[in-house]
Amino acid sequence: xxxxxxxxxxxxxxxxxxxxxxxxxxxxxxxxxxxxxxxxxxxxxxxxxxxxxxxxxxxxxxxxxxxxxxxxxxxxxxxxxxxxxxxxxxxxxxxxxxxxxxxxxxxxxxxxxxxxxxxxxxxxxxxxxxxxxxxxxxxxxxxxxxxxxxxxxxxxxxxxxxxxxxxxxxxxxxxxxxxxx
Numbered sequence: 080x081x082x083x084x085x086x087x088x089x090x091x092x093x094x095x096x097x098x099x100x101x102x103x104x105x106x107x108x109x110x111x112x113x114x115x116x117x118x119x120x121x122x123x124x125x126x127x128x129x130x131x132x133x134x135x136x137x138x139x140x141x142x143x144x145x146x147x148x149x150x151x152x153x154x155x156x157x158x159x160x161x162x163x164x165x166x167x168x169x170x171x172x173x174x175x176x177x178x179x180x181x182x183x184x185x186x187x188x189x190x191x192x193x194x195x196x197x198x199x200x201x202x203x204x205x206x207x208x209x210x211x212x213x214x215x216x217x218x219x220x221x222x223x224x225x226x227x228x229x230x231x232x233x234x235x236x237x238x239x240x241x242x243x244x245x246x247x248x249x250x251x252x253x254x255x256x257x258x259x260x
Contacts, residue, residue, distance in 0.1 A: 090150035093141045101141060105134050112158050118221055119162035119202060129165040133158045148231040152224060156232055159217045166202045204254040212247035219244055 086107060092100035109130065116129040136157050144153055201221075205213040218224045218232070219240075230237045 087150050090141065090144060091146065094144045094146075096142070101138060104141075105138060108137070108154060109134060112154065115155060115158040115222065116162045116165075119159070120166060125165055125169060126162070129158070129162040132165060133161040136161060147234065148228060152228045152232050155222045155224060156214070156218065159214070159222060163202065163205065163213070163217070167206065200255060201251070204251045207254050208247055208250045212243055212250065215240055215243045216247035216251060220248070 086104065089100045089104040089107065093104050112133045113126060113130040116133065117123070117126040120126045120129055133154075137154065140157075144150065205217060208216075215229060215233070218229045219226070224232070226237045226240050229235075229240045233240065
């Protein structure tokens with residue numbers, strides 16, 4: 080189901096405490112949330128974990144949805160943040176379970192698809208920049224939100240969004256370039 084006017088109406092009703100609207104909203108957005116999380120995380124199980132975290136965040140935070148941006152934009156931000164958090168948690172778990180042996184510098188192409196390896200490189204690069212920069216590059220370049228949508232979501236002028244995006248892209252490119260040398 081594409082996110083549209085019906086979803087925005089459900090979100091407004093849920094934000095005002097309508098439990099039935101919240102239940103309907105969560106069912107309606109789940110496929111889109113899973114698709115968004117899968118853009119980040121190469122394994123379906125990891126994407127499903129991030130999807131569940133996102134839906135829980137929607138349920139717990141819907142009363143804070145103010146409508147400054149569309150619900151879709153707010154949802155994309157939550158999904159991106161939850162997917163990145165899931166990745167960081169998986170990386171920490173790996174370090175604990177392997178006794179501190181770091182993750183391989185590059186994905187093993189025999190065990191990981193090229194797309195998955197690229198996603199992991201991108202997540203590592205995003206993790207290496209300030210959170211406000213990682214968020215803006217994620218919203219624009221991974222999720223495809225417009226400058227206007229990002230500005231409304233972050234409550235920042237479009238010029239600020241563009242300058243953060245420019246800096247973030249430089250830093251991410253630098254990090255990705257360093258990893259490939």
